Amino acid sequence: MKKFLLLLHEDIEKMNELSPKEMGELANAHMAWATKLAESGHLISGEGLHEKGVLITGKECVIKDGPYLESKELIGGYYLLQANDLDTIVQFAKECPCHLWGGTTEIRAIMEMDQYEQ
Template sequence: MKKYLLLLHDDLQTIQNLSPKEMEGLVQAHMDWTKKLDAAGHLIAGEGLEEGSIQIKGKQSVIKDGTFLESKEMIGGFYLLQANSLDEIIELSKECPCHLWGGTTEIRPIMQYD
């Protein structure tokens, strides 16, 4: 099976405006989806990410803060999945709970080195 990184781009304004009950529903939806992926043999790993980040750039290793609040979206989490084809991972990704709250999924195939 081929591996794919599924990046979850959350709409910051939408996420920040969720009620506690809606946030609980979002978390539960991800837990349920994770169990479904695991049972079907697609899940390798998955985690939520905190808002802040650090970027290290160039030969001089310049360090700067990332994920600024002016951004309209942030990467709120990821799943590392496996599937037989890109078409299969696309179909699986359509069910990602982040879409229910205006989020976007980005699929990145993992390079295979022989």
């Protein structure tokens, strides 16, 4: 099976406006969705990400604290999934709970390094 990274882009302002009850509902929706993915054999892993991090850039390895760009979006989490094809992952991604509050999912195929070996 091929591996795919599903990145969850979330609107910072909308997330900050959620009530504690809505945050709980969102967390529960993610747990239920992850359970569905696991039961179908498509979930490898998934986690939420903190808003802030560290960026290391250039030859000089300059370290910057995040957030890194003026943006209304952040990557709030990820799921590492597996399937035979992209279309399967697209169908799962349409059900991702981050869409309930205006989020966006980005799907990136994981490169298979053996395709580059000669």
